[in-house]
Amino acid sequence: MKLIVVSAGLSSPSSTRLLADRLTAATLRHTDAEPEVIELRDLATEIAQHLVTGFPPARLATALDAVAAADGLIAVTPVFAASYSGLFKSFFDVIDKDALTGKPVLLGATGGTARHSLVTEHALRPLFTHLRALVLPTAVYAASQDWGQEGLAQRTARAGAELARFMTPTPQHTTPDTVRAHAHDAAADAAVDVDTAAAIAPRSLTGAVTSVDPADGFQVVPFAQRLAALGAR
Incomplete structure (x- = not known):
């Protein structure tokens, strides 16, 4: 140096x-x-x-x-x-x-x-x-x-x-354990991002989001149908 x-x-x-x-x-x-x-x-x-x-x-x-x-x-x-x-x-x-x-x-x-x-x-x-x-x-x-x-x-x-x-540069040690840990962290971050995206999806003015499972997609139910279902209860 x-x-x-x-x-x-x-x-x-x-x-x-x-x-x-x-x-x-x-x-x-x-x-x-x-x-x-x-x-x-x-x-x-x-x-x-x-x-x-x-x-x-x-x-x-x-x-x-x-x-x-x-x-x-x-x-x-x-x-x-x-x-x-x-x-x-x-x-x-x-x-x-x-x-x-x-x-x-x-x-x-x-x-x-x-x-x-x-x-x-x-x-x-x-x-x-x-x-x-x-x-x-x-x-x-x-x-x-x-x-x-x-x-x-x-x-x-x-x-x-x-x-x-x-x-003095800090040595970067790469081991199988650290690689797996980084991969797990990345997967967790990705999952959080997906859930967050689903949770903040815009609500329709004429319906409501009844599913936030990305695998199922978003199901929009018309407001009148939602209100009728509530009344039937």
Whole structure:
């Protein structure tokens, strides 16, 4: 399996890359996926060229292909003006619209203050939902004061475990018993459908349905005849 990590940090070293590395380590504790880090600052010129020309240079094309082929994605951005950075958004603007469909994505963000902690929910999550990615429940935001705190370590560990769980396919075991069980369930569902169809069959304005057995068909009795039969009792 392949784990792709996208870091939009601008400095070197950067807190954004540090958070990306911690999320990667937390994920790899639960899976043997092969990680690969994409530093967007190294691709800034290529991203701008792609936006202008519509054609990705070779290095950017390789990065886009890696994201599309990944089994899981970690995406981390610094917070600029209470949202993701322009470089981060530009990279996901040029990615193929179907590249992230159904792909598990772990979101992360870094900022100078805890006041931006909801950026993962009001900015990042809608972006990746629009791209039809499978956005994990736990997103991790790290403010300057969070580093070294137990809370950040706990959120990071939980998020990494979630990503590993969604990256690992659940084996499907097929045995004669399960085949028979599925066949029985299908037959039961079919029977329910037939009975339901019979039960909700439209009533005639001049008669009444007196049989709902599909084998017998529907017998419509004229209202006058029904009324006379009741009177005879």
